[in-house]
Amino acid sequence: MRSLALNDDILLNIEKPARYIGGEVNSVMKDPEKVDIRFAMCFPDIYEIGMSHLGIQILYDMFNRREDTWCERVYSPWLDLDKVLREKKIPLFALESQDPIRDFDFLGITIQFEMCYTNILQILELSGIPLHASERTKDDPFVIGGGPCTYNPEPLAEFFDIFYIGEGETVYDELLDAYKEWKKSGKSRKEFLESAAQIEGLYVPAFYDPVYNGDGTLKSFTPNNLHAPSSVRKQVVMDVTDASYPMKPVVPFIKATQDRVVLEIQRGCIRGCRFCQAGMIYRPTRERNVNKLKEYARTMLKTTGHEEISLSSLSSSDYSELKELVTFLIDEFKGKGINISLPSLRIDAFSLDVMSRVQDIRKSSLTFAPEAGSQRMRNVINKGLTEEDILDGAGQAFEGGWSKVKLYFMLGLPTETEEDMREIARLSDRVARRYYEIPKEQRSGKCQITASSSFFVPKPFTPFQWASMCTAEEYMRRADIVKDEFQNQLNRKSLKYNWHDAQVTVLEGVMARGDRKVGKVVEEAYRLGCLFDSWTESFHNDLWMQAFENTGIDPNFYNLREREEDELFPWDFIDTGVTRKFLRREWENAIKETVTPNCRQQCSGCGAARFGGGVCCESKN
Amino acid sequence: MKARIKFRKYGALRFIGHLDVMRFFQKVMRRADIPIAFTGGYSPHMIMSFASPLGIGLSSDGEYFDIELTAPVSSSEAVRKMNEACVEGIEVLSFRQIPEEKKMTGMTILAAADYLVQPLEQRRILPEDWTARFEAFLAQPEIRIIKQTKRSEKEVDIRPMVYNWTVRDGAVYLQLAAGSSQNLKPDLVMEAFCRYLDPAADTSETSAVPEDFSYRRLEMYADAGTDTERKLVTLESLGTEIA
Numbered sequence: 130m131r132s133l134a135l136n137d138d139i140l141l142n143i144e145k146p147a148r149y150i151g152g153e154v155n156s157v158m159k160d161p162e163k164v165d166i167r168f169a170m171c172f173p174d175i176y177e178i179g180m181s182h183l184g185i186q187i188l189y190d191m192f193n194r195r196e197d198t199w200c201e202r203v204y205s206p207w208l209d210l211d212k213v214l215r216e217k218k219i220p221l222f223a224l225e226s227q228d229p230i231r232d233f234d235f236l237g238i239t240i241q242f243e244m245c246y247t248n249i250l251q252i253l254e255l256s257g258i259p260l261h262a263s264e265r266t267k268d269d270p271f272v273i274g275g276g277p278c279t280y281n282p283e284p285l286a287e288f289f290d291i292f293y294i295g296e297g298e299t300v301y302d303e304l305l306d307a308y309k310e311w312k313k314s315g316k317s318r319k320e321f322l323e324s325a326a327q328i329e330g331l332y333v334p335a336f337y338d339p340v341y342n343g344d345g346t347l348k349s350f351t352p353n354n355l356h357a358p359s360s361v362r363k364q365v366v367m368d369v370t371d372a373s374y375p376m377k378p379v380v381p382f383i384k385a386t387q388d389r390v391v392l393e394i395q396r397g398c399i400r401g402c403r404f405c406q407a408g409m410i411y412r413p414t415r416e417r418n419v420n421k422l423k424e425y426a427r428t429m430l431k432t433t434g435h436e437e438i439s440l441s442s443l444s445s446s447d448y449s450e451l452k453e454l455v456t457f458l459i460d461e462f463k464g465k466g467i468n469i470s471l472p473s474l475r476i477d478a479f480s481l482d483v484m485s486r487v488q489d490i491r492k493s494s495l496t497f498a499p500e501a502g503s504q505r506m507r508n509v510i511n512k513g514l515t516e517e518d519i520l521d522g523a524g525q526a527f528e529g530g531w532s533k534v535k536l537y538f539m540l541g542l543p544t545e546t547e548e549d550m551r552e553i554a555r556l557s558d559r560v561a562r563r564y565y566e567i568p569k570e571q572r573s574g575k576c577q578i579t580a581s582s583s584f585f586v587p588k589p590f591t592p593f594q595w596a597s598m599c600t601a602e603e604y605m606r607r608a609d610i611v612k613d614e615f616q617n618q619l620n621r622k623s624l625k626y627n628w629h630d631a632q633v634t635v636l637e638g639v640m641a642r643g644d645r646k647v648g649k650v651v652e653e654a655y656r657l658g659c660l661f662d663s664w665t666e667s668f669h670n671d672l673w674m675q676a677f678e679n680t681g682i683d684p685n686f687y688n689l690r691e692r693e694e695d696e697l698f699p700w701d702f703i704d705t706g707v708t709r710k711f712l713r714r715e716w717e718n719a720i721k722e723t724v725t726p727n728c729r730q731q732c733s734g735c736g737a738a739r740f741g742g743g744v745c746c747e748s749k750n
Numbered sequence: 751m752k753a754r755i756k757f758r759k760y761g762a763l764r765f766i767g768h769l770d771v772m773r774f775f776q777k778v779m780r781r782a783d784i785p786i787a788f789t790g791g792y793s794p795h796m797i798m799s800f801a802s803p804l805g806i807g808l809s810s811d812g813e814y815f816d817i818e819l820t821a822p823v824s825s826s827e828a829v830r831k832m833n834e835a836c837v838e839g840i841e842v843l844s845f846r847q848i849p850e851e852k853k854m855t856g857m858t859i860l861a862a863a864d865y866l867v868q869p870l871e872q873r874r875i876l877p878e879d880w881t882a883r884f885e886a887f888l889a890q891p892e893i894r895i896i897k898q899t900k901r902s903e904k905e906v907d908i909r910p911m912v913y914n915w916t917v918r919d920g921a922v923y924l925q926l927a928a929g930s931s932q933n934l935k936p937d938l939v940m941e942a943f944c945r946y947l948d949p950a951a952d953t954s955e956t957s958a959v960p961e962d963f964s965y966r967r968l969e970m971y972a973d974a975g976t977d978t979e980r981k982l983v984t985l986e987s988l989g990t991e992i993a
Contacts, residue, residue: 130761130838137870141807141961146765154777154837382766382774434777434835466794489792 131158134222134229135210143209147383148176151202151224154380155432157189158225159199165309166198167233169223169270172205172241173248174663179204180379181387183441184239184276188297190375198305201225202379203236205248206255208660208667214255221255230256234308236270240278240285243640244633244663249288250655260652262290262335267318271308279332280363280410281589281700284640284647286334290322294703295330295364296396298372303328323356330364332703333357339645339699345686347644347697362704363410367742369396370418374425377432389437389470390429392422394454398443399728399744401735402500403511403719404539406588407443409707412735413743414728419450423457430467438462439470446475447729455483463487473498476522481529491573494533495526501542502552508722509544511715516556520563527564532573534560538582540607540628543596543719550607553580554614554626561620578620581627582611584634588641589700590707592715598638598688604631632670636662638688644699647687649680708736751819752850753828754989756843760809763839768803774840775815781835784828787818801860801970801985802928805935810967812864814985816848816855825992846989860929861973862913862982865936866966867922875958877947881917887946888915895942908934908942913980925982928970936965 133150140146170189172179192200201223206214214221220229230236238249250260259265274282275293282292304325311321326333336357340348352359366372397414426438438458442448458469469487473496474480497519501507504516523534538553557580564576584604587593608628615626639647654676661667677684711734718725725733728744738745776796779786788794797818804810828845836842869876877883893909911934914925926934937960944958951957972988975981
């Protein structure tokens with residue numbers, strides 16, 4: 130029988146002990162004596178969040194298919210267990226074997242959002258691994274980072290040995306093979322990193338030196354090691370249909386945030402919204418074959434026993450076989466007590482029909498993401514959705530029996546005027562008006578329009594990477610304007626407005642476009658006690674501000690200046706396929722309020738065609 | 751057709767709570783292709799009812815739940831298929847057909863449960879002769895304790911709810927009232943015992959506490975007797991093997 134790293138006394142006195150015991154259905158057990166590589170895969174947040182992440186499930190399955198490798202999982206211990214581990218000096222352990230992480234060969238950390246950076250340091254410290262890569266010895270695991278935030282890894286550069294830039298399915302085998310060879314050879318840690326740096330897509334931060342100008346901007350960023358390339362090329366799986374996919378994902382005992390079978394229908398997005406990093410870095414758009422997806426649905430429902438299945442992708446309505454797939458799922462599984470959870474779809478006759486078949490119309494709500502209130506602003510961000518689309522879609526839905534609508538907006542977008550802000554409230558009101566156009570006897574009471582706004586954070590590798598942000602005070606002033614305008618609306622009693630906090634936005638801005646110097650702030654904030662910063666109850670802005678002060682780093686430098694056209698960015702050494710020239714052209718189009726067609730309408734020459742596949746080659750087939 | 755499933759819960763799975771065990775078995779049904787019936791309505795759910803929730807941290811050799819089947823399945827095959835779909839820590843012991851009457855299902859007929867209580871290794875605050883003291887403790891005509899409910903606390907005599915007990919090899923076997931009319935948890939008995947040992951005790955540093963014992967449920971029973979005389983039979987024995 131497996132023995133646990135934590136005794137009964139500890140497990141009975143912490144919240145949700147099931148987070149730490151492993152042993153779930155489809156979790157993989159191997160004999161440690163019979164493998165060459167022990168890989169700990171980490172999502173630096175609590176179990177319920179981490180277990181909902183598809184990427185880890187893909188890599189976990191892919192690594193464990195190798196006979197020489199045992200991949201296990203580890204998540205952030207919640208604050209209660211964090212305290213116990215420190216007090217009792219218990220090293221952080223992996224769920225499967227319950228063995229200490231520090232005895233592993235690799236610790237892989239997926240970095241999905243900026244506000245998890247202090248949690249990464251917690252994982253390292255509780256594992257007993259030196260925080261700085263430079264202080265690690267031959268006895269320490271290699272710490273490797275992946276995920277969207279590694280498109281600007283610089284704020285975390287000192288804490289990682291390697292970053293994997295791009296999609297995980299391509300070069301991990303090469304890295305693991307190189308590791309095995311290195312382990313046998315008895316060579317130094319640095320020598321392994323040198324061989325890793327030669328694998329396409331892998332970035333070894335220690336092999337690069339940033340030099341800064343007097344004003345703090347980056348002057349140069351050059352390799353200091355002969356084995357390190359001057360630019361690191363993002364990894365893309367061109368054949369997503371035949372790419373590795375987990376047929377037996379791990380099924381948690383406790384309810385995870387996503388407790389269902391997930392079918393990833395496509396990667397990438399054809400839309401080209403100018404604020405969206407995912408829409409740029411996952412280019413080109415690649416679809417998975419619909420027959421393959423049907424087969425996956427059958428197999429995965431059987432191997433997991435899940436009672437729900439959902440589709441995952443950006444802009445799911447653009448998947449060309451969507452109709453066929455959704456119809457199949459409903460016909461095949463609805464009668465067997467399986468819920469079909471639909472992604473947010475473009476509202477039209479088809480989507481309303483399928484929605485009415487899988488959800489209770491009275492309870493469910495429609496979602497629109499206009500992102501901006503005015504058409505002018507939507508042109509700036511290249512969001513193709515028009516007011517007519519929204520009102521028509523909402524109208525059809527209202528006539529079909531729906532009465533709840535959710536609208537998502539962003540505030541603080543480049544060039545935003547007061548008029549643009551006020552339009553958020555007015556558009557919401559026009560949606561409500563559309564509802565009340567339906568004769569009283571044909572509608573069921575009041576409608577409920579919920580508008581939410583978040584503050585825009587410019588991200589690397591987007592046309593808005595040059596843009597300036599606002600101060601927290603300015604963000605709140607803008608939210609107040611919107612709030613005020615909601616009070617002036619005719620249907621204000623049917624409207625609800627929620628806005629996000631601005632303090633986190635400011636920090637996200639610094640992390641998203643920060644350079645290596647920002648790492649000092651992350652470390653200082655962690656030392657001051659910051660942890661689980663994405664959780665409202667454990668977020669301490671005052672400690673973060675203290676950390677900026679203690680390290681002498683000014684958050685405004687990163688957020689409040691519009692960057693020069695030719696400024697060298699900390700992330701420029703990464704080659705995503707999408708050219709800086711294209712991004713700049715899109716930035717200029719944004720200022721001119723000019724819309725760029727989507728990838729299926731017309732190629733805009735972003736550069737991703739270089740990968741030779743996906744949507745870039747569709748018309749040529 | 752109704753079936754009763756008996757299972758064991760041990761090891762790491764002691765830390766999975768009751769609701770999660772229910773969710774676990776719902777998924778087992780799907781993985782094992784057990785022809786379970788669903789309720790009607792907009793969001794159908796499996797017809798499945800558990801006899802009695804088991805507290806977190808406890809192991810058990812006798813957990814039960816009843817299900818409704820849409821097609822017959824043989825006992826041996828159902829046990830085999832379900833165990834293939836289980837993980838270490840949960841083992842299905844039997845799968846038996848039970849009579850159709852409504853009043854025969856799990857919770858409603860539950861009358862008693864057996865527990866094994868053993869002192870944990872790490873703490874030795876218990877007196878050497880604790881088993882002898884325990885016999886004296888239960889020999890009392892009544893044992894009054896303060897029972898906390900959601901709204902208030904009230905004094906109850908738990909002695910009548912201890913149906914049977916044995917002390918053997920440094921461990922205590924308890925047969926306690928269970929079910930919807932009367933229910934006594936073993937840790938409550940041990941709490942009363944600890945207070946009996948040291949009525950003045952106020953900290954767990956100096957005196958024994960219920961957490962110093964491990965608890966294992968061994969079996970659950972229905973009462974097949976009359977109003978005046980109790981006759982306990984295991985829930986399992988009320989079912990018959992399906993060929």
